[in-house]
Amino acid sequence: MQKPTALAIRTTLIKSPAHPFSSPRISRTLRSAAILVAATSTLTAFGATEYGNRWQRHRNTQTATTTTTTATPTPTTTTTTTPTTTTTATPTTTTTATTTATASANNYYVATTGSDSNPGTQAAPFRTIKKAASVVKPGTTVHVAPGTYAETITTTVNGTASARIRYVSDTKWGAKIVPASTAESMWKADGGYTDIDGFQVDGSGSSTATIGMRLTGGNSSIKNSWVHHVGVNAQCNSNGGAGMLADQGRGQTFSNYDFTGNTVHDVGGSCGWFHGIYHSSTGTVKNNMVYASGQGINMGHDSHNVKVVNNTIFGNANYGIWYGGCTEAYTSSNCPISGHEVHNNIIYDNGGGIQGPIASEDGSNSFKNNLVYRNTRNFDLSPNSLNQVSSMPSVDPQFTNYIRTGGGNYHLKSTSPAIDKGLATNAPLIDLDGTPRPRGAAVDIGAYEY
Numbered sequence: 001m002q003k004p005t006a007l008a009i010r011t012t013l014i015k016s017p018a019h020p021f022s023s024p025r026i027s028r029t030l031r032s033a034a035i036l037v038a039a040t041s042t043l044t045a046f047g048a049t050e051y052g053n054r055w056q057r058h059r060n061t062q063t064a065t066t067t068t069t070t071a072t073p074t075p076t077t078t079t080t081t082t083p084t085t086t087t088t089a090t091p092t093t094t095t096t097a098t099t100t101a102t103a104s105a106n107n108y109y110v111a112t113t114g115s116d117s118n119p120g121t122q123a124a125p126f127r128t129i130k131k132a133a134s135v136v137k138p139g140t141t142v143h144v145a146p147g148t149y150a151e152t153i154t155t156t157v158n159g160t161a162s163a164r165i166r167y168v169s170d171t172k173w174g175a176k177i178v179p180a181s182t183a184e185s186m187w188k189a190d191g192g193y194t195d196i197d198g199f200q201v202d203g204s205g206s207s208t209a210t211i212g213m214r215l216t217g218g219n220s221s222i223k224n225s226w227v228h229h230v231g232v233n234a235q236c237n238s239n240g241g242a243g244m245l246a247d248q249g250r251g252q253t254f255s256n257y258d259f260t261g262n263t264v265h266d267v268g269g270s271c272g273w274f275h276g277i278y279h280s281s282t283g284t285v286k287n288n289m290v291y292a293s294g295q296g297i298n299m300g301h302d303s304h305n306v307k308v309v310n311n312t313i314f315g316n317a318n319y320g321i322w323y324g325g326c327t328e329a330y331t332s333s334n335c336p337i338s339g340h341e342v343h344n345n346i347i348y349d350n351g352g353g354i355q356g357p358i359a360s361e362d363g364s365n366s367f368k369n370n371l372v373y374r375n376t377r378n379f380d381l382s383p384n385s386l387n388q389v390s391s392m393p394s395v396d397p398q399f400t401n402y403i404r405t406g407g408g409n410y411h412l413k414s415t416s417p418a419i420d421k422g423l424a425t426n427a428p429l430i431d432l433d434g435t436p437r438p439r440g441a442a443v444d445i446g447a448y449e450y
């Protein structure tokens, strides 16, 4: 083995808190377990063990500590329109499938005034999302009325490509999920072809819920949701956590997850084992705002071909965007960190900017038109990846009212250098407010189009 350089050692230490699956033996065992367990539909029990093991080998490099961030919890878009029936939000296959499903769907309704002995109609709704999830079929839409739902939700029924299952908060952020048990995940979507749209998840009432929403069934999405204060009371250790998480990657049974239009903040305090959005498979991360968390957007485990586009990421204790995961469990020949497209993102005022692996990285990841500014280190990338960087000058993006801990206004000022400087390729067709994109001469950088 080549003797590591000082730079390699330094970077390994920096990335290690977020770095999963260091052992090939553990990883292979977990892969086998994943396939077996998925086949028997008992992923719930599998989740905690797998997730915990990911970080086990890196405990010795952990340096951050847990703190409780006291950010203002209400983002600027609270009063915007209901996203649930708008199918133009995501220019991916998800949108098309959702439209098809809606046209042929049966519908169930859930409200805090309902009862699980009701038939689940609009006139006589269920009381719990859990009850609705037990009766859905491919093509079903579950409409959830505003109110607080103290539930630990596991959804297991699979939709299909042409008949997705949708869980919709009929008022954006109006249906609020709060912890009801000591479960690791507050909402775990094990069924595939599932869309979760417009919910609020508030984990502040639990010290054991370390994942807000988790997708494991493949071909699924979380859209337009607000996940906050997850893991802020948890121990900062290698068990880690995330506001939103997509599991199952290369060589495993399921893939293709989309995170679009979400606001995620206060996940894990300053703990480097916690992530706003953690993606370990294929898919997209677009139009999200992620802040005041341990890390911002993390593509670990077996992530590859993830399109991370038009996100606004600020004020996270560690990296804004981190990618990698295979560098120790695999060699570059069987698990290159490949095909990531990190474009049009604002990465501002984080502990680090964009960081990736030194080895096992084939130069196919691209980092274009990102505005990376005022991070402790803006770029911490391998030579292969640095060759793929085409970024804006490192200048102030000029938010309307920047507050590091949240509660500011993260739209662009008219003089912002981010305006009209994004790439059109893979850019979402609307912005985080639902405004059509592009507006003006070209796509802007960040989650909001000026």
Ligand SMILES: [Ca+2]
Binding pocket: 419, 420, 438, 439, 440, 441, 442, 443, 444, 449, 450
């Ligand atoms: Ca524009």
